[in-house]
Amino acid sequence: MRTLALFDFDGTLYKKDSLxxxxxxxxxNVPFYKKMLLLFPDLIGLKLRLLPNEKVxxxxxxxxxxxxxIETFESAAKDFxxxxxxxxxxxxxxxxxxxxxxxxxxxxxxxxxxxxxIAPWSEQYKAGVIGTQLQIESGRLTGKLASKNCYGIEKVxxxxxxxxxxxxxxxxxxxxxxxxxxMLALAKTP
Numbered sequence: 001m002r003t004l005a006l007f008d009f010d011g012t013l014y015k016k017d018s019l020x021x022x023x024x025x026x027x028x029n030v031p032f033y034k035k036m037l038l039l040f041p042d043l044i045g046l047k048l049r050l051l052p053n054e055k056v057x058x059x060x061x062x063x064x065x066x067x068x069x070i071e072t073f074e075s076a077a078k079d080f081x082x083x084x085x086x087x088x089x090x091x092x093x094x095x096x097x098x099x100x101x102x103x104x105x106x107x108x109x110x111x112x113x114x115x116x117x118i119a120p121w122s123e124q125y126k127a128g129v130i131g132t133q134l135q136i137e138s139g140r141l142t143g144k145l146a147s148k149n150c151y152g153i154e155k156v157x158x159x160x161x162x163x164x165x166x167x168x169x170x171x172x173x174x175x176x177x178x179x180x181x182x183m184l185a186l187a188k189t190p
Contacts, residue, residue, distance in 0.1 A: 001169040005100040006159065006183060008175035009111035009118055009131075013097060015088045019057075022117045023064050025084060026076040035063050053112075053179070054149040061134065062143025070136050074116055081120035093174055100172065101125055110159060112151040112179055130158045151179040156186065 007013045024032040036043075042059055045051035065073065100107050107127040109118055115131035122129050133147035148154045165171065171188040173180075 002167060003100070003103070003105040003170040003172065004163065004165070004168040005097070005105050005107045005172045006174070006186070007093070007097060007107070007109050007127075008177065008180045008183070009109050009113055010177070012174055012176045012180070013090060013093050013109065014085060015090050018085075018111075018113045018117060019060070021084065021088070022077065022080050022113075023060075025080045026073075027064060032064075039063060053151055054145070057112075057132075057149055058144055061141070061145075065134075065141045066143035068141045070139050070141060073141055077114070077116035078120045080117050085118075085121045096174065097125075097127070101127065105170075105172075106163075106168075108159075108163075110150065110155050110183060112149055112155075130155070130162060153182045155179070155183040159183065159186065 010017050010019070027035075039060060042051060042056045046053065046056040097107065107125070108130055109122055109127060110130045111118060112132055114134050115129040116134070118131060119129045130150060132145055132150045135142045135144040135146040148157075150158055159165070165186065165188075168188065171186055173184050173187045175181075175184050
C-alpha cells in the first residue's frame with residue numbers, strides 16, 4: 001500500500017512564518033524592521049482580509065529582495081535552512097514527519113514559501129518540496145512570482161500536477177492555516 005504524507009510548512013511543521021524569519025535572517029534586524037514599518041499598512045490589510053495574500057507577498061518580496069543576485073539569495077537561503085529551521089520545528093508534527101519517512105512513505109512539504117529556504121533542509125530527509133517559485137531575470141530576483149502563490153486551491157493544483165493521487169491508498173495531510181483547507185480535503189484513508 002502506497003502512502004503519501006503532505007505537510008504544510010509555516011505554522012504547521014515550522015512553528016513560525018518562514019518568509020518573515022528568513023528575511024530577518026538574510027537582511028539583519030535593523031534593515032528588516034525599518035522596511036517592515038513601510039509595509040505595515042499592507043500587513044494590516046492582509047490580516048483584516050482587505051488585501052489579497054499574493055499581492056502583499058509580492059510587495060514584501062519586492063521591498064526586500066528586488067535586484068538581489070540569485071546566488072546571494074540562494075546562499076542565504078541554504079544557510080537559513082541548514083542552521084535555523086531545526087530551531088523552530090513543531091516537535092509533534094516533526095515526529096509525525098519522521099515516522100512517515102521511517103515507514104517508507106512519500107513525503108512532501110507543500111508551502112506558500114519559496115522552496116529555496118526549505119529544500120536544503122528537506123533534502124536531508126529525502127522529502128520533496130512544492131513551493132512558490134520566485135521570478136528571476138538576468139540572474140536577479142524581480143520581487144515577483146514565477147508561479148502562482150502556492151496557497152489555498154493552488155496547493156491542490158500543484159500537488160495534482162506533480163502526483164497521481166489515485167496511486168495512493170493513504171493520503172495523510174498536515175496543515176493548520178486557512179491556506180491549507182483545500183489541501184486538507186485531499187486526505188484519504190481506507
